Amino acid sequence: MSKAKKQATWGGRFSEGAADLMVRIGESVSFDHRLAPFDVQGSKAQAGMLAHVGLITRDECQAIQSGLDEILSRIEAGVFEWDPALEDVHMNIEQALTAEVPAAAKLHTARSRNDQVATDMRLWFKSASSEIENSLAAVIAALVDLADKTSEVIIPGYTHLQRAQPVSMAHHLLAYVEMFDRDRTAIAGVKKQANVCPLGSGAIAGTTLPIDREFVARELGFVDAGGEPQITQNSMDAVSDRDTFIAFASACATIGVHLSRLSEDFILWSSAEFGFVRLPDAFTTGSSLMPQKKNPDAFELIRGKSARLNGNLQMLLTMVKGLPLTYNRDLQEDKPPVFDCFDQVTLMLDTVAACLPGVKAQPESCAAAVADPLLLATDVVDYLVNKGVPFRKAHHVVGALVSLSEKLDVPLNELPFEEARQVHEALEEDWTNVFNLQQALAAREKPGMPGPEQVAARIAYWRKQASK
């Protein structure tokens, strides 16, 4: 058994200190110390409320609040000594404060660490979500810029990773903008969900003391658009609910999936087989053995990290699913995955935003790939439909033309007219006019399609959104 000192905050009923291993397994300060600014903010608001309702004096409140500011500046200067025996950020701060401000012994009045940590985390989610929103906006802006530069570059679009139909590179890139814009909506939803104050729920059943929950909610900015305080409505739910954690991890995992797919496209496009783009040296690495190598490591790492984000979400869902109400210590494990989500997702987004401006399209390789006339086989079907041939029949006819071109070993657009004509009489000499890429794209000007005007309008739309 240990020589570890007796826990000062809850040690009253214990005759023996915690085992060293209990301290090691129990501490969270090694990771929750990053909540310090929010913990201090929450405690200052708590002190303000206690003074407001008369549970402490104005002087006591003043002493507590300036003591907290003092501790935060020591933390920020890196000179605060964290003690794992005090378990977490909350008790480390409170004990350091009490050592200097005797009135701080009253700070925890009507409060439990259960509602305290729930409050700190909601404040953290609001701040983390705002930072992710900024990083998403930077990626969107970089994608829109690259789309603007590549609106004339036509590439094959793929299904099943087989050449399908021509699109502009811009249209392809703007598909990702749609994804990241949905991510923005999801993150804004997390922020809204976090914006409800649990303080006053106590350990599980509130308090008998005359607290003012609305006051403290207002102090901490848990207010709606009209400035009305938002407070949780069930004390048991408030201390055991981890839905915001799950929503946050889910939004980050989805961002990760989008970034991973984007990475995969750039990894393929930068290969010699595709050669559609060249990646900037600053975001690639060489090989220690093969001098010619230029590897797309940044995008590969982003693809790898997205797996980690999925794992974080899975971890939270699994951790919460079997817990009886209300707080269980398992819940202390909720923080590493969400902190990791934030650290990784911002790193991934910021890396992509910094890399995209250096990506250069390679128009010659794109032109060579998109010259494949089979990409416009579907347009030949439409040509026949316009001549009155039923779609199913037209599809079959073009299939036969493709098979004929394979048999004669000539490109589809170079089939001798007489041969083609024998496949279907609706084909006239002008049928090969279909094989014009600019015309094929210009014929796709309905909303959502890759027509140049549509793409330009979408670029303008995203630029306008960004300037709001």
Ligand code: ARG
């Ligand atoms: N460090 C704890 C956590 O993050 C704070 C809450 C502790 N509550 C308790 N009843 N031991 O979950």
